Amino acid sequence: MTKVRIKNKFADKVKNGYPLLTAEMLESPDQVGQEGEILTAVDDRNQFIARGYIGKQNKGIGWLITWDAEEEIGYRLFVNRIRAALGRRKKWFNKTQTTAFRVFNGEGDGIGGLTIDYFDNHYLFTWYSEGIYLLREEILQAFEELVTFKSIYEKKRFDTKGQYVEDDDFVKGERPSFPLIVKENGAQFAVHLNDGAMVGVFLDQRDVRKAIRDKYSEGKNVLNTFSYTGAFSVFASLGGAVKTTSVDLANRSVAKTIEQFSMNGIDYEAQDILVRDVFRYFNYAVKNEIKFDLVVMDPPSFARSKKNIFSAAKDYKNLMKQAIDITEDKGIIVASTNAASFNMKKFQRFIDEAFKEKGLKYEIIETFTLPEDFTVSSSFPEGDYLKVLVVKRK
Structure with a gap:
């Protein structure tokens, strides 16, 4: 078992249940042991604080699991x-x-x-x-x-x-x-647990999809960007959208989206499913004066194409400005990010700056974070990574 000493300035935070262990918290980060080793965190008086394991992931070097000195990890x-x-x-x-x-x-x-x-x-x-x-x-x-x-x-x-x-x-x-075949609020999804890193649907967007179906799609022309398997498009169609356009850079997105439409008895040939760089598609839509009543944007936190590198923390404001350009007056933009590197307040600032730089007004009519089955610890608010704003262009 490895013993690690927590720096004084972090001790109270850890004692209060903060679970992520980072190198900057430790007096001697170079003494951290091997992956999977059980560790005990102590304060400067060598008093027990918590116990966890070493596992390097993103910015962390491990997780603390128990604050009970008598509880063993096993x-x-x-x-x-x-x-x-x-x-x-x-x-x-x-x-x-x-x-x-x-x-x-x-x-x-x-x-x-x-x-x-x-x-x-x-x-x-x-x-x-x-x-x-x-x-x-x-x-x-x-x-x-x-x-x-x-x-x-x-x-x-x-x-x-x-x-x-x-x-x-x-x-x-x-x-x-x-x-x-699984159900979500009555709709059906095809799920492949044996097919690479992603299975066909992101469960954390369940509440957003329901809102798109129940509140925002009827009679609307809908654009779904970074569309993956077209889940937002399916729910928009089920909600009465006149037409959906799904845009994603991955070739496999076409077959995957067709599969999800077919699961729900929707005529996929009446929809547009495009393999395009989203950023280039925005330019194409502006050039051809194509506009939408509802635009859904759920980009990855970081994405790279041949001509573009996208980082949500740096580039979401400009992405939002492009979306505004192709959204009808009084139209809706569903702006979403799963980037954990900034909070909801900063995300709202990106939206605000985008509209101000366009000289336009807007209203945030609904917000979403993680659904209730995605339990978040009060000691680790960063765990509530999902931020979704339903924005109406005025």
Whole structure:
């Protein structure tokens, strides 16, 4: 077991439950041990503060898991954490119109670096560092004690470059036929747990999709940028959109989007599904005087194409200005980001600056953060990474 000493200026923060361990918090960061090692954090008087594990992920070098000096990190702790998480989602297992949700949300449920998603009794474990992956066997054993499942799949979102690790994603159970068909608020999604890093739908946008269907789409011409598998377009169509246009740079987005439309009985040939660089498409739309009543923007935090590099922290304001140019007067822009490097207040500032630089007025008519199954710890507000603003152009 590794012992790490927390600097005085960070000690109170850690004592109050802050779970992410960073190098700057430590008196001797160079003495940190190997991935997966259990560590004990102490103060300058060598008094116990918390216990966790070493697992390098993004800016962190590990996660603290327990503030109880008597609690060991192992099988029994994992059983307790998973049982508590399942209890918090009890009502979700009884829903008939939504059969895909998050069962365990990392540090929000007490184990940073691990998420577990539910897809109609098939479970997906995602490991975000080599450290947490090295604790895998005990975590899976604890899970199996508590849950009856059809299958378990996993994704490893780590390597030396921080990229997805390609591997056979099946863990145990009975291999299903893909796609799995799951429901979300009555709509259907095709899910592929065995097909690379992403499975076909981002569960954290559930509430936003519902709002687009129920409040903002009827009779509208809708543009869905960075569209991935077209989930926003599906919900817009189900909400009565006149037409949807889905734009994504990836060639596979066409077949994936057609699949999702087809799952819901929507004529995909009546929609536009385009493989384009979104930034170039904005320029094309301006040049050809194409405008939309509803524009949805959910770009990745960082993206690279042949001619563009996009960073949400640096470039969202300019992206918003481009969206404004092709949004009708009184039209709606759904501006979304999952960038954890800035908060909602700063995100709102990007929107405000974009409209001011365009000399236009706007109104924020609705905001969204993570849905309730994505539990967030009050000690780690950074965990609530999703920021969505529904903006009306005046």
